[in-house]
Amino acid sequence: MSCDYKALANKGVQGLHPYQAGKPTSELERELGITNIVKLASNENPLGVSTKVKKVLAGELDELSRYPDSNGYYLKSALAEQMMVKPEQVTLGNGSNDILELLARTFVNDSHEVIFSQHAFVVYPIVTQAIGATPVAVSAKNWGHDLDAMADAITERTKLIFIANPNNPTGTFLTSKALRHFLEQVPEHVIVVLDEAYYEYVAKDERAPSVQWLSHFPNLVVSRTFSKAYGLAGLRIGYAVTSEEIAGLINRVRQPFNCNSLSLAAAEAVLDDTDYLTASIEINRVGMKQLTEAFNAMGLEYIPSHGNFVTVDVQTNGAEVYDALLQEGVIVRPIGGYGLPNHLRVSIGLESENQRFIDALKKVLQLP
Known part of the structure; x- marks a missing residue:
């Protein structure tokens, strides 16, 4: 060769x-x-797997020769109702990893910097390097995010910030007060991705009202997944909640049919299985x-x-x-x-x- x-x-x-x-x-x-x-x-x-999911999947098998609903209408509607947002604010992904990559591809190029924490999810530096952007890994504080240091790391080249809460792999957690204070310091042209893959495991009284913050911080993106607490890791489905404008931009680069029929049906079913x-x-x-x-x-x-x-x-x-x-x-x-x-x-x-x-x-x- x-x-x-x-x-x-x-x-x-x-x-x-x-x-x-x-x-x-x-x-x-x-x-x-x-x-x-x-x-x-x-x-x-x-x-x-949830028993409700098993029943729903059995009924989907005869339709597998057909393409799925590329827009994921019913799942997006169910998520929007649960979170009290518009369906147009929800973007579906092939796992939340898909969402993270879509955001980088939508907003970042090789002239930009992407900020994330030391000891944070390895996908952040992977997607940053893959598109040729400059990774800025901020030293951790007590195994987790040092938000003050991350705010200080913002430059005119910064385009995207990844924050995992809880963090993977350390499990550390940021309070609502600390997160809100950080968001107030970030320029509105810098996209902040709050990766909440483990959101459901956090005690209800400690969870950040992150989706409610979208009206105050239009540069905020909240990503979540059905892979963990909802038990659908093998079907790969996650989602982001954003402003309508950001969702519209992500959908310009999102692959058609990125979520298959089984994952859409399963996610809708387990969302209802309290x-x-x-x-x-x-x-x-x-x-x-x-x-x-x-x-x-x-x-x-x-x-x-x-x-x-x-x-x-x-x-x-x-x-x-x-x-x-x-x-x-x-x-x-x-x-x-x-x-x-x-x-x-x-x-x-x-x-x-x-x-x-x-x-x-x-x-x-x-x-x-």
Whole structure:
């Protein structure tokens, strides 16, 4: 081969490394021949799929030869009613990751800067670099966003700011007061993306009224997902709530039919399943208590989390502990790539899954 295809790629893409997802159970089975695997790596909902979703999906199968509703009319209408906004303010995405990339492609070019926090979601620097923009990673404060430092980092080249609340992978949380104060400092030509993928796991009295702020901050974008608390990670569907003007611009670059028929129907069904959401939140609360109490008993420090995961300091090379846990049939997430080489991110599972991880971790770390 004489052609250097890497040299043909955009400069930002040349230096990128592919996103590393959590290891699938099927891959570990192939590699090590292990069965009865526990996966606590990808912040998935351990309850499985809502029964309402299963019933709805069965009725959709005969229509799979048809294209989906590209506008997602019924789901957008349901979301708009729940959040008391106009359907024209809602944009649907193939997971909330799709929304994040759409925003970057809509508003940012290679002359701009994009601000995000150290230890924040890896997709932020990936989409920034892919379009050739300049990433500005602001040093974290107590494992989370330092909003004052992020405000100070704004320049005339800043076009987009990503804020994850709660943050992934550290689980840290910003109060409504702190967020509002930050938004008041941001020039209106700078788009602020408030990534609330784990919004439902936050206690109701602590949640920021972010959607209500849209009338005061037209540069604000709120993104959420059905992948976590709603248990639809495999169907990939998320959404953004914005001003009508921003939504209209995003839709100019959004791919047609970016949300498939099954994901649209499933999301509409689970949005109406309050019992499932309540159960998801409760099992997360109980599981979080189970894991953190175990970490306390083992003398391991962890970062207090508002998501459906907890990040723990294993006091040694996290990648090596991760590999050793694989041998025990337990998959978690090493996060050295986030600048946390001695930490593991552990998703909250069912009680038995959590205990399996706890027992395996004790064995690997040679703890009593």
